[in-house]
Amino acid sequence: MSEAAANTDPSALAGPQDYFALLKPRVMSLVIFTAFVGMVAAPGTLHPMLAAVALLSIAVGAGASGALNMWWDADIDAIMTRTANRPIPAGRVPRAEAAAFGGFLSVLSVALLALASNYLAAGLLAFTIFFYVVIYSMWLKRLTPQNIVIGGAAGALPPVVGWAAVSGAAPLEAWVLFAIIFLWTPPHFWALALYKRGDYERAGIPMMPVVKGERSTRRQIFAYALILAAAGTAPYLIGMASAFYLVVAAAMGAVFITLSWKVLRADDQDHGPAKKLFGFSILYLFALFATILIEQLVGLYV
């Protein structure tokens, strides 16, 4: 903590940008995108203004859970170099204020989504916040190396929330989108954990490479890559996407498997392939969801 932060009331030094940072804007952008795809792919229509408010509610709900996560994890964020400059460990925002901010936005986002769309979507958003904060942050994160496997459900729910906001239902198609993100989460985060292992070790977080070692993690990344590549084609198989989507999903899945194979074959000290896989995994998810979005928007597949 800086001297200035230590000697004055931290709340006096916090600016709006610090509260915005509490919302984890990069995670929020992924949530907005996947929820938007869910909304567009869902049958039915919603007034554009209500759709915009619903999307804003989902984004704010995701941000609120990010703020509550930072409140709960402030002690370990201070230890990890990747997170040490976050508003709470850097001393710019007091913990209690972050908790109040996150709690307030949680209630507000769920209420606004209920008003703009329906109770199913609002209930799913409330469950997403609860799952991320209580099940993942408070319970699983410091307990088990399966933390992000189970906790990944929270990050996978936004397209289901978006689908429910428009259609008032959560059918199989919405859960296929959920499954793609759910299966994508472990290889994505384990690739990161491979080259940030020291950070997690110091903070005492039982990430897979810390508990089971790098070799086991690399094997599991490859196994998940195989399952993910197969699951990525599911939207075509259940009839919610065209052959064009199948080509994109198959090609991206093949690259994902290839990069995971390189991670598997790499030496323990060689983290280059893990960094490449981490970067590509973001592109993979974006490509699959963007293809579904484009197909729906241009009427290629309705």
Next chain:
Amino acid sequence: MSDVDKTSPSAPQTTALPTDAKKQRDRRNLSIALGLGVFIILVFAVTILRIGGAGTQ
């Protein structure tokens, strides 16, 4: 006023904030006010739309 009064725990204690800190606090307060304003407008607009029959079709 006696010395006892001056050290009384109920006596108000104020500390002047440094200029930078005051500016930051003012910016934050303005942001909160704007955020609440936007929320109120959104709730009003959504309510009007729902009353008018807009919604899931």
